[in-house]
Amino acid sequence: MKNSRFIRNIMLGMENLWLHKLRSALTMLGMVFGVGSVVAMLSVGEGAGKQAMQEIAKLGSHNIIVSSVKSVEEESATGGQTRISMYGLTYDDHKRMQESFPALREIAPVKLIRKEARLGDRMMELRVVGTTDAWFRLVPRTVLAGRTLRREDETEVRPVAVLTEFGARKLLATRNTLGQIVRIGSDAFEVVGIVRNESGQTGTMQIPDQDVDAYIPLSVARQYFGDHFVRRSAGATIRERVELHQIIAQADDMDHVEPTANAIEHMLRRFHKNEDYRISVPLALLRQAEATKRTFNIVLGSIAGISLLVGGIGIMNIMLASVTERTREIGIRRAIGAKRRQIIHQFLIETIVLSTLGGLIGIGLGVLTPLAITWFSGMPTVLTPLGILLPLAISLIVGIVFGLYPAANAARVDPIIALRHE
Amino acid sequence: MTAQDNTIVQLDRAVKTYAMGLQKVHALNDVSLDIKSGSFWAVMGSSGSGKSTLLNIVGCLDRLSSGAYLVEGQNVAGLDDNALSDRRLRQIGFIFQSFNLIPQLTVQRNIELPLYYLGWDAERSRERGRELARKVGLEDRLNHRPSELSGGQMQRVAIARALANDPRLLLADEPTGNLDSATGEQIMRLLRDLHGEGKTIVMVTHESHVAAYAQNRLHMKDGRIDRIESS
Ligand SMILES: Nc1ncnc2c1ncn2[C@@H]1O[C@H](COP(=O)(O)OP(=O)(O)OP(=O)(O)O)[C@@H](O)[C@H]1O
Ligand SMILES: [Mg+2]
Numbered sequence: 001m002k003n004s005r006f007i008r009n010i011m012l013g014m015e016n017l018w019l020h021k022l023r024s025a026l027t028m029l030g031m032v033f034g035v036g037s038v039v040a041m042l043s044v045g046e047g048a049g050k051q052a053m054q055e056i057a058k059l060g061s062h063n064i065i066v067s068s069v070k071s072v073e074e075e076s077a078t079g080g081q082t083r084i085s086m087y088g089l090t091y092d093d094h095k096r097m098q099e100s101f102p103a104l105r106e107i108a109p110v111k112l113i114r115k116e117a118r119l120g121d122r123m124m125e126l127r128v129v130g131t132t133d134a135w136f137r138l139v140p141r142t143v144l145a146g147r148t149l150r151r152e153d154e155t156e157v158r159p160v161a162v163l164t165e166f167g168a169r170k171l172l173a174t175r176n177t178l179g180q181i182v183r184i185g186s187d188a189f190e191v192v193g194i195v196r197n198e199s200g201q202t203g204t205m206q207i208p209d210q211d212v213d214a215y216i217p218l219s220v221a222r223q224y225f226g227d228h229f230v231r232r233s234a235g236a237t238i239r240e241r242v243e244l245h246q247i248i249a250q251a252d253d254m255d256h257v258e259p260t261a262n263a264i265e266h267m268l269r270r271f272h273k274n275e276d277y278r279i280s281v282p283l284a285l286l287r288q289a290e291a292t293k294r295t296f297n298i299v300l301g302s303i304a305g306i307s308l309l310v311g312g313i314g315i316m317n318i319m320l321a322s323v324t325e326r327t328r329e330i331g332i333r334r335a336i337g338a339k340r341r342q343i344i345h346q347f348l349i350e351t352i353v354l355s356t357l358g359g360l361i362g363i364g365l366g367v368l369t370p371l372a373i374t375w376f377s378g379m380p381t382v383l384t385p386l387g388i389l390l391p392l393a394i395s396l397i398v399g400i401v402f403g404l405y406p407a408a409n410a411a412r413v414d415p416i417i418a419l420r421h422e
Numbered sequence: 423m424t425a426q427d428n429t430i431v432q433l434d435r436a437v438k439t440y441a442m443g444l445q446k447v448h449a450l451n452d453v454s455l456d457i458k459s460g461s462f463w464a465v466m467g468s469s470g471s472g473k474s475t476l477l478n479i480v481g482c483l484d485r486l487s488s489g490a491y492l493v494e495g496q497n498v499a500g501l502d503d504n505a506l507s508d509r510r511l512r513q514i515g516f517i518f519q520s521f522n523l524i525p526q527l528t529v530q531r532n533i534e535l536p537l538y539y540l541g542w543d544a545e546r547s548r549e550r551g552r553e554l555a556r557k558v559g560l561e562d563r564l565n566h567r568p569s570e571l572s573g574g575q576m577q578r579v580a581i582a583r584a585l586a587n588d589p590r591l592l593l594a595d596e597p598t599g600n601l602d603s604a605t606g607e608q609i610m611r612l613l614r615d616l617h618g619e620g621k622t623i624v625m626v627t628h629e630s631h632v633a634a635y636a637q638n639r640l641h642m643k644d645g646r647i648d649r650i651e652s653s
Contacts, residue, residue: 332535337539
């Protein structure tokens with residue numbers, strides 16, 4: 001009963017607004033565009049944020065990635081043809097990290113090697129990672145066939161290789177995959193498994209195995225290929241000695257990630273003369289991305305707030321005019337026995353209907369806009385329930401807030417005076 | 423005071439003053455009056471004599487400056503705005519010179535208006551609205567807007583609306599003032615019939631042939647009762 005009366009009041013409000021279609025529509029426009037832009041901007045922001053988060057999540061939120069870089073000093077040193085440039089992480093760094101950081105659950109050393117590989121009469125350059133079994137616990141990869149590296153592969157220096165899809169496609173093509181013998185450099189490796197690889201990049205940080213073709217045990221890489229590399233670039237031959245290209249570590253707890261990263265940096269600074277390493281923490285990036293998103297949302301919220309404020313003022317303005325225009329009607333209703341409260345309700349409901357209707361249309365517009373953006377530009381957008389409900393709630397609140405004053409004005413109308421003026 | 427329960431309206435030394443700047447206007451000045459239930463009164467007098475003010479007081483639209491006003495034995499002088507609204511809603515029907523229909527509502531909806539505030543459901547209200555329209559001879563105009571009606575028809579709609587809450591007291595401020603004499607006669611016959619059905623009617627008018635329909639004619643002068651004629 002009470003419910004049906006509520007619905008009836010809303011219907012009456014709508015009827016009244018319908019009497020002034022054009023005016024009501026124009027009044028609503030402020031809300032339509034205000035709410036529409038909020039919904040659209042929220043979903044674009046959410047989409048961009050989510051994409052960034054996903055990219056970062058691929059890097060592992062618990063991970064600390066330490067990479068070897070050629071220090072500035074080393075880069076500028078000119079030692080002629082014969083000079084060997086030495087830099088980067090060492091096997092000792094790896095050992096020290098294992099020994100001194102209990103918060104690290106897994107530590108995977110990485111050695112990057114480019115070698116000519118051969119399978120039958122096929123020849124190609126292969127991008128090889130020398131690492132341990134820890135890698136596969138640290139950077140989980142879907143195993144497509146066979147297995148990944150094992151502890152014994154490392155300790156017993158077994159010449160086995162786990163190929164990535166890239167590598168497998170390059171090398172094996174149509175052949176039967178597992179059990180094949182591949183020659184890497186001059187040594188024979190047995191293919192024991194194939195894994196899927198992820199690709200992706202977040203700012204300067206790359207997925208560790210972005211362009212990897214094969215994984216082999218670190219001990220094998222070290223024994224077979226050594227630590228010296230020869231690179232040819234721009235006609236010059238560059239000789240380098242690098243023990244480890246990367247050490248990827250995983251903390252046991254999110255809270256330990258950043259303190260541990262700092263401690264590692266501290267330790268490395270002690271043992272390295274030059275700054276020939278770089279520490280990246282995906283979590284820090286994640287935090288940064290979140291902070292950026294928060295800032296974005298605040299800016300967005302302010303813009304939206306202002307536009308909704310403008311919309312609300314527009315509605316209030318029209319409702320005030322409407323009250324003046326309908327003074328006589330109010331007088332008639334009061335003379336018949338309507339209480340002040342009922343007059344307030346009538347006008348408040350009209351304002352709320354106006355603003356909420358505007359809000360609903362705005363949501364419709366705001367949902368279509370990101371869909372169109374995604375359709376035309378491929379930019380990801382995400383509609384969250386909050387991104388829809390929040391603007392709707394706001395439009396309701398705007399209706400109440402900006403409707404109260406005109407409604408109170410309406411209730412103040414003196415029926416005797418209202419009925420006297422023609 | 424013998425028939426207390428038979429008195430529907432009782433004014434005792436009623437005073438209504440309006441402040442006009444420093445000047446005070448006594449729109450009602452020491453008016454004492456008993457109106458018996460079921461009687462038909464015409465209030466007459468020159469412009470500004472306080473007729474409308476009297477009607478507004480009796481109709482609970484306005485409050486006295488001093489004095490007592492009792493409706494069916496109950497003093498309403500001290501009631502607040504809400505309570506007065508409730509009196510109007512439940513006990514009083516108003517008819518105005520300029521009809522005062524709500525232009526954007528249909529005849530049906532205008533008649534139903536008091537029922538909405540009485541909390542009637544839509545179905546029952548519609549039924550009652552049709553019934554009242556039939557009573558005033560406008561059942562074929564239910565879906566028209568006031569602007570599509572003649573003056574007499576509009577006043578009949580207003581009367582139907584005034585009857586919706588089945589009030590004991592009908593108040594009419596110059597109900598024929600905006601109508602030609604033939605149409606005015608029609609409206610007066612309708613009021614006479616309602617009086618015949620037991621309604622108490624208080625009507626303000628300037629015209630003696632209209633006042634002739636009433637049993638009691640109250641003449642106002644400068645906010646006071648000049649004389650009362652009964653027939
Ligand atoms: N709201 C008001 N403020 C000030 N003075 C008022 C107010 N209402 C009425 N008056 C004054 O009170 C006196 C009585 O007014 P009222 O409207 O009762 O006269 P009336 O007899 O109905 O006149 P008419 O025949 O012209 O309708 C008038 O002098 C009028 O100016
Ligand atoms: Mg008057």
